Amino acid sequence: KAGVTQTPRYLIKTRGQQVTLSCSPISGHRSVSWYQQTPGQGLQFLFEYFSETQRNKGNFPGRFSGRQFSNSRSEMNVSTLELGDSALYLCASSLGDRYYEQYFGPGTRLTVT
């Protein structure tokens, strides 16, 4: 079956703009988690959505938000972009009942100039 897909794969934005990233989970998976990966900080958990509700969240500012649709697809939005938001954004899906077995998508590489 198809894996986790993320669009776009690469994105260049300027400071102050906003951006929306999309994630389509594996068919049948109801949980989608978002992570930010940078060379200095490693992988950091943003939030998790399950059945259209934010179930868990990390310690990111309110500029980072997300949502999940009824088909389990999820979007992540970052408003008022800062240079430090340049990173690889990964989403991971799981069935949701056993949260731990997550499957990652290829990521979206965001560059803020």
Next chain:
Amino acid sequence: GQNIDQPTEMTATEGAIVQINCTYQTSGFNGLFWYQQHAGEAPTFLSYNVLDGLEEKGRFSSFLSRSKGYSYLLLKELQMKDSASYLCAVRDQEGGYQKVTFGTGTKLQVIP
């Protein structure tokens, strides 16, 4: 909050065994994961431990001691393709939310 420590880099020989350690400090512990990440690729799930002891899956094994805040990933019969970063991640509960915190990863280089 959490603190997760793992070595930055390790080198091992093809065919050998390597152990990658991970120590953590957390409250509300609810599981520890190991992921493999090849350069330029997304992480791949390897193992999950929530109870003390050893979990074996082929050439890979993972051990957990909750009382010591310690885990290790054991890779046997190393192959060149095992050269990758290995990420330790801990799930815990904080302020009503569960979250997963990743270590910065151990870059393993397998040499002939």
